Amino acid sequence: MSDETITTQPETPQEPISTPEQPTEIVQPDQTAQIPVNEPFAEPETHPEQAKPVLEQTQSKLSLARELLIKARNAIQFRKRKKLDRVMTLFLKQSKITNDEVEKLLHVSDKTAERYLNILEKENKIRQVGKTGKGVYYVKI
Numbered sequence: 001m002s003d004e005t006i007t008t009q010p011e012t013p014q015e016p017i018s019t020p021e022q023p024t025e026i027v028q029p030d031q032t033a034q035i036p037v038n039e040p041f042a043e044p045e046t047h048p049e050q051a052k053p054v055l056e057q058t059q060s061k062l063s064l065a066r067e068l069l070i071k072a073r074n075a076i077q078f079r080k081r082k083k084l085d086r087v088m089t090l091f092l093k094q095s096k097i098t099n100d101e102v103e104k105l106l107h108v109s110d111k112t113a114e115r116y117l118n119i120l121e122k123e124n125k126i127r128q129v130g131k132t133g134k135g136v137y138y139v140k141i
Contacts, residue, residue: 083108084116088125091140096129098137 083106090097090105102113117138120126130136 080116084120087116087120088140091126096137096139 086105087097087102090101099110099113099117102108102117103110106113106116108116117126117128121128121138124141126138127141128136128138
């Protein structure tokens with residue numbers, strides 16, 4: 001074998017492969033406008049003349065809503081009174097009636113029929129015979 005020396009060249013720092021140069025942006029920290037503590041926000045000025053129409057509109061809306069509620073309540077009471085009258089006409093056909101008969105006549109639930117019968121009982125138009133169960137019936141006074 002021969003004595004061959006391998007000579008190595010001293011390493012030189014290699015530059016990274018560069019890409020096409022892009023302009024670099026200088027990013028500065030966010031700057032926000034700050035309102036000094038001693039300066040309050042400016043509130044819009046309102047004059048009494050401007051506030052009056054808004055108040056009138058609100059009152060008119062409330063009065064309209066009240067009127068609608070009164071009309072609705074009256075309509076409900078009218079329908080209920082018609083049903084109570086139908087129950088009373090049932091006494092023209094028979095002398096005693098039960099809760100089940102009122103349910104079928106008015107197409108209402110058991111509890112609603114009971115409420116109607118209780119209303120008529122409080123008005124002293126009918127009287128309940130029996131306390132609870134199937135044996136309870138109502139007679140006209």
